[in-house]
Amino acid sequence: MQFESLCLHAGYEPKNGEPRVLPIVQSTTFKYESTAAVQKLFDLEAPGFFYSRLSNPTVDYVEQKLTALEGGVGTVMTSAGQAASFIAILNLCKAGDHVVSASSIYGGTFNLFAVTLKRIGIEVTFVHETASEEEIEKEIRPNTKAVFGETIANPSMDVFDIEKFARIAHRHQIPLIVDNTFATPYLCRPFEYGADIVVHSTTKYLDGHALTVGGAIVDSGNFDWAASPRFKEFVEPDESYHGTVYTKAFGKAAYIVKARAQLIRDIGCVQTPQAAFYINLGLETLPLRMDRYCENALKVAKWLKTSDKIEEVRYPGLEDDPNYALAKKYLKKGASGVISFVLKGGREGGARFIDNLKMSTLQVHVADIRTCVLHPASSTHRQLTDEQLVDCGIPLGLVRLSVGLEAVEDIIADLEQALAHV
Numbered sequence: 001m002q003f004e005s006l007c008l009h010a011g012y013e014p015k016n017g018e019p020r021v022l023p024i025v026q027s028t029t030f031k032y033e034s035t036a037a038v039q040k041l042f043d044l045e046a047p048g049f050f051y052s053r054l055s056n057p058t059v060d061y062v063e064q065k066l067t068a069l070e071g072g073v074g075t076v077m078t079s080a081g082q083a084a085s086f087i088a089i090l091n092l093c094k095a096g097d098h099v100v101s102a103s104s105i106y107g108g109t110f111n112l113f114a115v116t117l118k119r120i121g122i123e124v125t126f127v128h129e130t131a132s133e134e135e136i137e138k139e140i141r142p143n144t145k146a147v148f149g150e151t152i153a154n155p156s157m158d159v160f161d162i163e164k165f166a167r168i169a170h171r172h173q174i175p176l177i178v179d180n181t182f183a184t185p186y187l188c189r190p191f192e193y194g195a196d197i198v199v200h201s202t203t204k205y206l207d208g209h210a211l212t213v214g215g216a217i218v219d220s221g222n223f224d225w226a227a228s229p230r231f232k233e234f235v236e237p238d239e240s241y242h243g244t245v246y247t248k249a250f251g252k253a254a255y256i257v258k259a260r261a262q263l264i265r266d267i268g269c270v271q272t273p274q275a276a277f278y279i280n281l282g283l284e285t286l287p288l289r290m291d292r293y294c295e296n297a298l299k300v301a302k303w304l305k306t307s308d309k310i311e312e313v314r315y316p317g318l319e320d321d322p323n324y325a326l327a328k329k330y331l332k333k334g335a336s337g338v339i340s341f342v343l344k345g346g347r348e349g350g351a352r353f354i355d356n357l358k359m360s361t362l363q364v365h366v367a368d369i370r371t372c373v374l375h376p377a378s379s380t381h382r383q384l385t386d387e388q389l390v391d392c393g394i395p396l397g398l399v400r401l402s403v404g405l406e407a408v409e410d411i412i413a414d415l416e417q418a419l420a421h422v
C-alpha cells in the first residue's frame with residue numbers, strides 16, 4: 001500500500017462483523033482462563049495483553065500504523081514527546097554514558113538533555129549541525145551510546161543532515177536517533193537515510209488538531225546490537241525478565257521490546273487508549289493536511305519576504321534559505337508549516353503585531369490546524385533581558401508562525417493588517 005492508504009488501513013483490520021472504526025478498549029486489565037496462558041504472556045513468550053501499562057489493544061493498533069508509516073519493525077507510544085526522547089535514550093544509556101546531540105533542537109529536549117539527564121549521570125555534548133564530519137567525530141567517546149538530532153528543528157527550522165550524522169554514528173557502531181516531529185513520515189522517513197530510531201511528539205502534526213499530548217518511539221530494526229561492543233544489555237541475560245537475551249529472543253525488534261519490557265514497565269509513561277484513538281483520527285488525514293500546510297506556509301513565507309517591516313524570514317522551502325539544499329534532499333514534498341521571522345520593531349513591535357492579529361491566535365503550540373503564533377520575547381522567554389535573548393539566539397522581534405489550514409488569502413490578510421500596527 002502507498003503511504004496515503006497506510007494512513008487509513010495499517011494497524012486495525014476489522015474481521016467479519018467487527019467495528020469498522022478503531023475501537024477504544026477502555027480497560028486496564030484482561031481476562032485469562034488459565035495460569036499457563038498468563039505465564040506465557042509474562043515471560044514474553046506469547047503476544048497478548050495483560051495490563052494496559054504494558055500494552056493495550058487500541059494503543060497497539062495505532063503503534064502498528066506508526067510502524068508502517070515510518071517503515072520500521074515496532075513502535076512504543078508514550079504519554080508525551082518528552083517521554084519518548086527520554087525512554088529512547090535511557091534504553092541505551094546508564095549513568096556514566098554519553099550522547100552526542102545536534103545543538104538545534106526543541107527547547108524541552110535541550111533541557112532534558114542538559115539538565116535532567118546530567119542529574120542522573122548521562123552527559124550530552126552538543127555539536128553544531130553544520131560542523132564538519134571530522135569535528136563532530138572528535139566528540140565521540142568510548143562511552144558514547146547515541147547520536148541525536150531533529151529532522152526539522154523546532155523552532156530554528158534548521159534541517160538535519162541525517163546521512164552525515166548516520167555515517168559518523170555508524171563508523172563507531174552507535175545508533176542515530178532522529179526526532180521526526182516537524183517533518184512527519186509523510187515529508188521524510190529518516191530510516192531511508194540511515195537513522196536507526198525515530199521519536200515523535202505526536203502532539204504536533206500527527207494529531208494535528210491540538211487535542212492530545214503524546215509521543216512515540218519507532219525502531220527501524222536495522223541496528224546490529226550484537227555486533228557493536230557498546231550494548232551489553234542487549235546481548236546479556238536480563239535478570240528482570242527471567243534471563244531474556246533481547247537480541248536472541250526478539251531479533252530485529254530487540255530495541256523496541258526492551259524499551260517496553262524494561263522502561264515502560266518500570267516508569268509507566270504510557271499512552272492511553274482514548275488519546276491513541278484521537279491520534280489515529282489525525283493520522284488518517286495526515287497526507288492531506290501536510291500538503292496543505294506546506295503549500296500555505298510557502299506562500300506565506302514568500303509574502304512575508306516582501307514586507308518592509310520584516311528583517312528576516314526563515315523557512316527551509318525558500319530558495320535563498322541557508323537550509324534550502326538540505327530541504328531539497330530530505331523534504332521533497334515540502335518544508336512543513338512553521339516559519340520564523342524577525343520584525344524590525346524589536347520586543348515592542350513583536351507584542352504589537354501579536355496583539356493586533358484577528359484570526360491567528362496566540363498559543364504556546366505549533367502544528368495546529370488553526371494558524372497560531374508565538375512571540376518568545378513577550379511570552380516563553382519574557383524573563384530574559386534583551387542581552388540574554390540575543391545571546392541564546394532569539395532576536396527580540398522573532399515571531400514563530402505555525403501556518404494552519406485556513407484559506408491562505410485570509411492568513412495573509414490577517415498578517416498584513418497586524419503588521420500595519422508595527
Ligand SMILES: *Cc1c(COP(=O)(O)O)cnc(C)c1O
Pocket residue numbers: 080081082083106108109150153154179181182200201202203204213214215
Ligand atoms: C513538542 C516537541 C517535543 C516534545 O513533545 P511533547 O509532546 O510536548 O512532550 C519534542 N520534540 C519536538 C520537535 C517538539 O516540537
